[in-house]
Amino acid sequence: MLNPTLITVILAASMIGALAGVLGSFLVLRGQSLLGDVISHAALPGVVGGFLASGGRGFVAILAGALISGALAGLVVQLLRRGAGVKADAALGTVLSLFFAAGVVLLSVAQLRSGAAGLTVFLFGQAASVLRADLMPMALVAGLVLGGVVLLWKEFHLISFDREAAQAQGLPVSLLETVLTVLIAVAIVLGLALAGVVLMVAMLIAPAVAARQWVRGLMPMVLLAAVFGILAGAAGAVISAQGHGVATGPVMVLCATALTAVSLLLAPERGIVARWTRQRRARRSLHGRQVLAALQGLSQAHDDPSYASAEGMLNAYLGASSQPVLDRLKGRGFIRQAAKMEPELGKDRRWELTDAGVLHLENKDETQ
Amino acid sequence: MMLDSLDLMILSTGALVAVSGAMLGTFLVLRGQAMSGDAISHAIVLGIVLAWMLTGARAGPVVVLGAALAGMAAVLLAQALSRSGLMGQDAATGLVFPAMFALGVLLINLNARNLHLDIDTVLLGEIGFVWLDTVTIFGLEWPVAGVTLAVVGLLNAGFLLIFWKEQKIAAFDSGLAAALGFRPHVMGLGLLALTAVTAVASFDAVGVVLFLAFLIVPAVTGQLVAASVGGIMVLAMLSGVVSVGAGYAAALTWDVSIGGAMAVATAGGLVLALVLSPRSGVVAALIRRRAIRLEALVATLLTHLAAHENTPRQAEECSTGALVEHLGWEKGAAQTVVLAALDRGVIARANEELALTEAGRALARAAAARTDRRRLFAAQRGDG
Numbered sequence: 001m002l003n004p005t006l007i008t009v010i011l012a013a014s015m016i017g018a019l020a021g022v023l024g025s026f027l028v029l030r031g032q033s034l035l036g037d038v039i040s041h042a043a044l045p046g047v048v049g050g051f052l053a054s055g056g057r058g059f060v061a062i063l064a065g066a067l068i069s070g071a072l073a074g075l076v077v078q079l080l081r082r083g084a085g086v087k088a089d090a091a092l093g094t095v096l097s098l099f100f101a102a103g104v105v106l107l108s109v110a111q112l113r114s115g116a117a118g119l120t121v122f123l124f125g126q127a128a129s130v131l132r133a134d135l136m137p138m139a140l141v142a143g144l145v146l147g148g149v150v151l152l153w154k155e156f157h158l159i160s161f162d163r164e165a166a167q168a169q170g171l172p173v174s175l176l177e178t179v180l181t182v183l184i185a186v187a188i189v190l191g192l193a194l195a196g197v198v199l200m201v202a203m204l205i206a207p208a209v210a211a212r213q214w215v216r217g218l219m220p221m222v223l224l225a226a227v228f229g230i231l232a233g234a235a236g237a238v239i240s241a242q243g244h245g246v247a248t249g250p251v252m253v254l255c256a257t258a259l260t261a262v263s264l265l266l267a268p269e270r271g272i273v274a275r276w277t278r279q280r281r282a283r284r285s286l287h288g289r290q291v292l293a294a295l296q297g298l299s300q301a302h303d304d305p306s307y308a309s310a311e312g313m314l315n316a317y318l319g320a321s322s323q324p325v326l327d328r329l330k331g332r333g334f335i336r337q338a339a340k341m342e343p344e345l346g347k348d349r350r351w352e353l354t355d356a357g358v359l360h361l362e363n364k365d366e367t368q
Numbered sequence: 369m370m371l372d373s374l375d376l377m378i379l380s381t382g383a384l385v386a387v388s389g390a391m392l393g394t395f396l397v398l399r400g401q402a403m404s405g406d407a408i409s410h411a412i413v414l415g416i417v418l419a420w421m422l423t424g425a426r427a428g429p430v431v432v433l434g435a436a437l438a439g440m441a442a443v444l445l446a447q448a449l450s451r452s453g454l455m456g457q458d459a460a461t462g463l464v465f466p467a468m469f470a471l472g473v474l475l476i477n478l479n480a481r482n483l484h485l486d487i488d489t490v491l492l493g494e495i496g497f498v499w500l501d502t503v504t505i506f507g508l509e510w511p512v513a514g515v516t517l518a519v520v521g522l523l524n525a526g527f528l529l530i531f532w533k534e535q536k537i538a539a540f541d542s543g544l545a546a547a548l549g550f551r552p553h554v555m556g557l558g559l560l561a562l563t564a565v566t567a568v569a570s571f572d573a574v575g576v577v578l579f580l581a582f583l584i585v586p587a588v589t590g591q592l593v594a595a596s597v598g599g600i601m602v603l604a605m606l607s608g609v610v611s612v613g614a615g616y617a618a619a620l621t622w623d624v625s626i627g628g629a630m631a632v633a634t635a636g637g638l639v640l641a642l643v644l645s646p647r648s649g650v651v652a653a654l655i656r657r658r659a660i661r662l663e664a665l666v667a668t669l670l671t672h673l674a675a676h677e678n679t680p681r682q683a684e685e686c687s688t689g690a691l692v693e694h695l696g697w698e699k700g701a702a703q704t705v706v707l708a709a710l711d712r713g714v715i716a717r718a719n720e721e722l723a724l725t726e727a728g729r730a731l732a733r734a735a736a737a738r739t740d741r742r743r744l745f746a747a748q749r750g751d752g
Contacts, residue, residue: 010711028455033462034403039578080588086644091590093402097581098635104628106580112623124473198410199473202466209455209463211563277529300434352521 009127009237011135013252014347016191017203019142019235021225023187024204025211025218027178029160034089035074035181037097040200040248042073044103047122047192048110063141066189073099073183090248100197125196125249127237134193145183156180157218166305194233196249206256207232213267232256242301290332291325292361294318295353308338310348326351333358373654378736379616382515382630385570386608389582390590391524392563394601397587398539404443404560405583407465409567409576411442414472414566421475427512432568439564440557442468495627513572520569524562524624531555536597538581579630584606585638591642591650605638665705668695669737670714673724674732688724 025194027036043066050058050065079090108121122128130138144365149156155176158166167173188200195203207228211221236252263274294317313321326349329335334357338350351363396405415438419431442465449460468545498511506513528535538552540672563583570579615630622629646652656685672695676685683688691702706722709715716727724732 011740023680026457031456031458033456033458034406037406037462037466045394069623084592084648087397087402087591089400090584090591091400093406093580094588094638096406097584097631100577100637101581101628101631101634105387105624105632108625110626190727199470202470205459205462206467211457212452243478250474250477253470254474257463259468260463264449264454272452274452277399287606324618348515 004132005128006238008132008135009130009248010234011236012130012138013127013194013233013248014230015138015233016194016232016257017207017229017252019145019229020191020195020200020233021227021229022222023208024206024208025222025225026156026160027184027204028208028212029163029218033201034092035077035295036184036204037201038073038077038092038099038186040192041096042099042103043067043070043185043189043192044100044122044197045069045104045106045295046189047197048103048119051119052110053107053111060327061139061143061168063189066192067185069099070185074185083157089324098138099358103197108297116316120280121196121247122192123196123198124247125192125193125194125199125252127240127248129193134274138190139246141186145186145190145364148179148183152176152292160218177326194237194248196247199249199253202253202256203229203232206253206260210263212258213263213270222253228256228259232259253321287325288297288334289331289361290318290340291329292353292357295335295351296358296361299353304339306352309349310350310354312348314351333357373509375616376497377498377502377514378613378626381517381573381611382495382612382616383512383515384521385579385637386582386586386612387605388517388521388524388566388570389579389584390586390601390608391521392559392566393587394590394597394604395528395535395539395559396563397584397591399556399559399599399601401556402584402587403461405563405567406580407442407446408439408560408564409579409583410469412436412564412567412571413576414438414468414475415483416571417472417475417479421479425439427516432565435568435571436561436564438468439567440560445558469617470625473679488546495630498573506695512571516569517573520566524566525573527558527562539597546633574588576632577629578631581612581634585631585634586607589634589637589641592638593645595647604646607641608634609639610692662705662708665697665701666709666712666714667731668703669709670724670728670732671735672724674729674736677724677729683721687720688722689720 025038027033046065046067046069047062050062054061055067076097077091080086080094081088086094107119117232146340155166155171158169158171159173159176159180162278163257166176184204191200191203199250207225208221210226210228215224232255233252235255236248238249239255240246263271266274268274291314294314295309297306298309298313298317311322311326314326326335330337330351334354335351337355338352342343380638393402393405396402412435415435416431418438419434420426423430425431446460446464449455449462450457455463475695497598498513503512503513503515504510516664534545534555536552537548537550538555542552545555565683567576567579570582576581586604588607589607590600594603596601611633612630614636616626617635618624618633619626619629642651643647643650669691672691673686676682679685685694688702688706691697691705695702697705698742705718706715709728712727714725714731715722716725717723
């Protein structure tokens, strides 16, 4: 099962996953996720252009072409926004669709040449298209990008969380942002053969969003995002290798999304389930306090500290059945059932506050 | 080039995509929801595949409904995720629609043998083949894609005509729209639903991403040029339809992808607008800047003449030559400014000597008074 081809693919996918996780963290934190989508779509004309210029599927030529058109797209987005005052989302959509359309046109030109069949793998990604010989240059580029991130870590950290502070410290913020965007573009371009131009954005965003659920701080988040990226990449590569003709990109993306969904739901503090439980507990404790307060209020209104209220009266007062809450409060020792009174008024149970209940009601800090 | 029925079929289908895209795109761009269009057009793929898996239908109302639901689900899920505070709107969008698209593509991959839906077609569409699938109405053969698009186009037009005012207010001031009882949220949902339906109808013709080009680029073009919603929409339709024609001609000439060429052609309108738009174009900005500069230079000339009026050096200072030598202006520029000032009747020329007219003197005095007031104000504030 573990043949050399599969090992190559797993290595490549893990590398891409790690790189995308690291740089995607910055995209997510800076609120620029869709710029990643634009750059990856916009790389298509560069991919095909690189192919046409080099006359074959040269790894470096295609990479360079993709990088150039991806970076150009980022530049045009800036121009449209700053120069012509086009809104951010419209600028992104414009550049994305136009560059992609240009890629489609170039693709139809390239398909008349020989050896172009391999080009469509860049749309959705095909792990088998990564050759063993591509691994070394891939690792080299990935290493350079990661080296850049490590080198500029403090600066990237600051511009991601507090742009104004970075400016006030005299950092060249725009230059740093450009460098970061270029590094992101390189990461995207490197992943295109595996994940495809259409879906690469998910490999950037999903691991970062997932990692943010579990940890605080930039360093743990970036590291965990890299781990998630590796998991999703490797799993996607292995699973897609099982079916014939199944594109790798979608499987990798679905693995990453599954990780994210689990993280969104189950993370201990920020998880949706944990949050929901907290809210429920808070609401229940509020109900308990309401009933206790009603009991106290009724006894005060009767000028009788040991006044016992009938359950029916409580229900009418609170406008809802208080029975489950009363049972719970009794279980915790905050109220007790009062002795029956003559003449018996119906079959109602009668309740009075215990000392523990009074104490609980007075102690407002305690939420349990 | 003779237009035969084949060309007409392709052109009319493309034009219908352009018109519907322009109608909806105008409001989406105004509302700042252009990327929701991106999410919708990707997510419908999952809806189409799921509808096929459940009912076996490749086209028809069930597929349209499934796709529209999937498109809406993508947008609403992204909204819910971003409202949860766990991530930004951008990350939520970027998380949801690639996942749905990935699932759709995977299902297509796994069912490729039965579905007859190529994943390349999903992305790129094949408008060149709309004539393969035709239906006969009134004894004429029409492409099914075109007929569907015409119906959807009428639906879009009807919706926007009925809710024109509501959509407009909702787009510009959703708070006011809510206060007036126009339900901006419902208006937004309606717009998104129609976008999804239109995306499905356009899907066979131009594919997912090229539909996005017709949705957004012409609307942005219109926004650069026109100042009213109606104007933007008309310009967007015009630019979209012209792009369809130009793109088709280009595709035939160079033998490239028809849908791709049509989408790329929308860039032509955008570039034209960026350069020539009287509102925000580069040329208009240049002209405005030149006009402002000339105005400032004329004012300087007037001040200069006023300063030297009735002084011993009047003859020397009040000449075009002095402007060049003493003020350091270029000779051509000095002449342009003098001519402009003469045109406006604020100076007069006798021999080579320039003199203020009554109007010019009044202007110079007013300018001097303004400067004095500004100085006084600055001095009072204690920083001048």
